Amino acid sequence: MDILVVGSVAFDSVETPFGQADEVLGGSATYFSTSASYFSNVAMVAVVGEDFPVEHEVMLKEKNIDLAGLQRVKGGETFRWKGRYEYDLNQAHTLETHLNVFESFSPELPEEYKKIPYVFLANIDPELQLKVLEQVENPKLVACDTMNFWIEGKQDKLRELLKKVDMFVINEGEAREFSDEASLVRAARHILDCGPHTVIIKRGEYGALMFKDDEVFNAPAYPMEDIFDPTGAGDSFAGGLMGYLANTGDLSEEGLRKAIIIGSTMASFNVEAFSLNRLKDLTLDEINLRYKAFKRLTHFEEL
Amino acid sequence: MDILVVGSVAFDSVETPFGQADEVLGGSATYFSTSASYFSNVAMVAVVGEDFPVEHEVMLKEKNIDLAGLQRVKGGETFRWKGRYEYDLNQAHTLETHLNVFESFSPELPEEYKKIPYVFLANIDPELQLKVLEQVENPKLVACDTMNFWIEGKQDKLRELLKKVDMFVINEGEAREFSDEASLVRAARHILDCGPHTVIIKRGEYGALMFKDDEVFNAPAYPMEDIFDPTGAGDSFAGGLMGYLANTGDLSEEGLRKAIIIGSTMASFNVEAFSLNRLKDLTLDEINLRYKAFKRLTHFEEL
Numbered sequence: 001m002d003i004l005v006v007g008s009v010a011f012d013s014v015e016t017p018f019g020q021a022d023e024v025l026g027g028s029a030t031y032f033s034t035s036a037s038y039f040s041n042v043a044m045v046a047v048v049g050e051d052f053p054v055e056h057e058v059m060l061k062e063k064n065i066d067l068a069g070l071q072r073v074k075g076g077e078t079f080r081w082k083g084r085y086e087y088d089l090n091q092a093h094t095l096e097t098h099l100n101v102f103e104s105f106s107p108e109l110p111e112e113y114k115k116i117p118y119v120f121l122a123n124i125d126p127e128l129q130l131k132v133l134e135q136v137e138n139p140k141l142v143a144c145d146t147m148n149f150w151i152e153g154k155q156d157k158l159r160e161l162l163k164k165v166d167m168f169v170i171n172e173g174e175a176r177e178f179s180d181e182a183s184l185v186r187a188a189r190h191i192l193d194c195g196p197h198t199v200i201i202k203r204g205e206y207g208a209l210m211f212k213d214d215e216v217f218n219a220p221a222y223p224m225e226d227i228f229d230p231t232g233a234g235d236s237f238a239g240g241l242m243g244y245l246a247n248t249g250d251l252s253e254e255g256l257r258k259a260i261i262i263g264s265t266m267a268s269f270n271v272e273a274f275s276l277n278r279l280k281d282l283t284l285d286e287i288n289l290r291y292k293a294f295k296r297l298t299h300f301e302e303l
Numbered sequence: 304m305d306i307l308v309v310g311s312v313a314f315d316s317v318e319t320p321f322g323q324a325d326e327v328l329g330g331s332a333t334y335f336s337t338s339a340s341y342f343s344n345v346a347m348v349a350v351v352g353e354d355f356p357v358e359h360e361v362m363l364k365e366k367n368i369d370l371a372g373l374q375r376v377k378g379g380e381t382f383r384w385k386g387r388y389e390y391d392l393n394q395a396h397t398l399e400t401h402l403n404v405f406e407s408f409s410p411e412l413p414e415e416y417k418k419i420p421y422v423f424l425a426n427i428d429p430e431l432q433l434k435v436l437e438q439v440e441n442p443k444l445v446a447c448d449t450m451n452f453w454i455e456g457k458q459d460k461l462r463e464l465l466k467k468v469d470m471f472v473i474n475e476g477e478a479r480e481f482s483d484e485a486s487l488v489r490a491a492r493h494i495l496d497c498g499p500h501t502v503i504i505k506r507g508e509y510g511a512l513m514f515k516d517d518e519v520f521n522a523p524a525y526p527m528e529d530i531f532d533p534t535g536a537g538d539s540f541a542g543g544l545m546g547y548l549a550n551t552g553d554l555s556e557e558g559l560r561k562a563i564i565i566g567s568t569m570a571s572f573n574v575e576a577f578s579l580n581r582l583k584d585l586t587l588d589e590i591n592l593r594y595k596a597f598k599r600l601t602h603f604e605e606l
Contacts, residue, residue, distance in 0.1 A: 220521035257603040300560040
C-alpha cells in the first residue's frame with residue numbers, strides 16, 4: 001500500500017441550486033481514497049456505524065481501497081452531515097451535523113499500515129492527527145488539511161502538528177485566518193515558517209496556489225458550465241495530488257506541479273455530480289483528456 | 304496613432320490598508336493610456352477642468368499620448384472620485400463622486416482620430432460609447448468596458464452597443480449580473496451571443512478568463528506580497544492588452560493570450576503604488592521579466 005488516509009466517512013444530505021441528495025456516501029476519507037485510487041493503492045482509517053451498507057464497502061474495495069483500518073462500531077450510527085449551497089458554491093452552509101460514532105473516533109493503525117510512505121491527515125481534530133503520526137514509521141511525505149473550527153479551538157495542537165508535516169493543504173480564508181494576514185503571499189510565508197516545506201492554498205472555483213521555497217505555482221480550476229455539488233472537491237483534489245505523487249515518487253517542484261493539476265482534474269470531475277457518482281466511474285482516458293484541457297486552458301507563448 | 308481611448312480623467316482620493324492619497328491623477332483613460340503607451344501610440348479623448356495641472360499633461364505627453372482630443376472646460380472642475388478599500392481589495396467602496404465637467408462630456412473625435420484602427424471605449428455611458436462608434440471609420444478592433452450602473456440603468460443601450468463591439472471586458476460580478484447566470488461559462492456564452500467575438504472576464508486578484516469561440520484561457524493575477532492600491536488595475540490591464548495587440552497586429556487566439564498576460568503584467572505593476580506612480584516609470588526589461596514570471600507561475604509539464 002502506498003497511501004494512508006485518516007479522515008471521515010459520512011452520510012451527506014446536500015442541497016444545491018441543481019437539486020438535492022439524501023444520505024449519500026460522503027466524508028473526507030471517502031472522497032480522498034476514491035480519487036487517489038486511480039493512481040495508487042490506498043489504505044483508509046476511519047469509522048462507521050452498524051448502519052453502513054455493504055454496497056459502499058464493495059464500491060470502495062473495487063477501487064482497491066484497503067479497509068482493514070475501517071472501524072465498525074456495533075450499534076453505532078455513521079457520521080451525518082446536512083448542508084446547503086447557494087449560488088455562491090464556494091461556501092457551504094451547514095444545516096446539521098451528527099458526529100455519532102465519529103465523536104469517539106480514535107485512529108488505530110493496523111500493523112501493516114505503519115510503514116506506508118505517503119500519509120494524508122484529512123480534516124479531523126489535530127490531536128488525532130498527531131496521534132496518527134505517533135504510529136507511522138519514517139513516512140516519505142506527510143500532508144494534512146484542517147478547518148476553521150480547529151484553527152479557532154485547537155490552534156496550539158495544530159501548530160504542534162505543522163512542525164511534523166511536510167505539506168499543508170488549506171482553504172484560502174482559513175490560511176488568512178490562521179496567519180492573521182490579508183495577503184496570501186504573507187499567509188503562505190507564515191505557514192512555511194511553521195514547519196511544512198510546501199503549502200497549497202485551495203481557492204474553490206479559482207483553483208489553487210502552491211508555495212514552496214521561493215516558487216509559486218498557480219493552478220486554475222476548470223471552468224465548468226454547471227457545478228452540481230462542490231462537496232468533496234477539496235478532498236478529491238488532495239486525493240489526486242497524493243495519488244499521483246505516490247505513483248511517481250517524484251517530489252520535485254515539477255512533480256508537485258503536475259500532481260496539483262491531477263488534483264484539480266479529479267476535483268473538476270467530482271463536482272459534476274452528487275456524492276461520488278462521477279468520481280467513482282472515471283477512466284484513465286477521461287483523466288488524461290481533462291489534464292490536456294488544463295494544459296490548453298493555461299497555455300500562452302513566450303514573448 | 305494606433306489606439307483611440309475614450310474615458311475619464313479624474314482626481315482620485317483613495318484610502319487603502321496601506322495608506323492614503325489625496326487628489327492624485329486617476330481616471331480610466333489615464334490608466335489605460337499610460338499602460339498602452341509602452342507598446343503603441345495612444346490618442347485620448349476625455350475632459351478635464353481648468354484645475355487640471357500642466358505637469359499631468361507633461362507626463363502623458365512624455366509617454367507619447369496624443370492629447371488633441373482632451374477637452375478643457377474653462378472655469379470647470381475635473382471629475383473627482385473618493386473611495387476606500389478594506390482588506391478585501393477586490394471591492395472599492397465609493398465615498399464621494401463629483402462628476403463636474405464629466406457630467407456634460409460629449410466625446411468629439413478630432414478628424415485625425417477617426418481612422419485609428421484600435422478603439423477602446425472605457426467605462427462611460429453606453430450612449431456616449433455608441434456616439435464614439437458613429438465617428439470612427441472601419442476600426443480593426445473595438446473593445447469596451449462597462450459597470451453595474453449602466454447594466455442596471457441603460458441595459459438597452461448597452462446591448463445595442465455590444466452588437467457593434469468585438470471584445471467585451473467586464474468584471475466577474477457584472478458579467479453575472481448582465482447575463483443573469485451564476486455560471487461564468489454560461490454568462491460568457493450569453494455575452495458572446497450578444498455580439499462580441501471575445502469576452503474577457505476580470506476577476507481581480509484571481510486574474511482573468513477569456514472566452515472566444517470554443518476556447519477558454521485562464522490568466523492568473525500575479526501573487527503580490529502587498530497590493531497598495533487596486534485603483535486602475537482593470538484599465539491598466541485593458542491598456543496593456545490593447546497596446547500589445549495594436550503593436551503586433553496579431554488577433555489570433557495565441558496573440559490574444561499573450562496580450563492578456565501583458566495586460567495582467569501591467570495591472571500587477573499598477574497595484575504596487577498609488578495613482579500612476581509605478582505604472583508611469585516602467586522599463587521594457589521590467590515588463591519582460593514580469594511576463595517571464597507569469598510563464599513560470601503557470602508552468603507545468605505534460606503527463
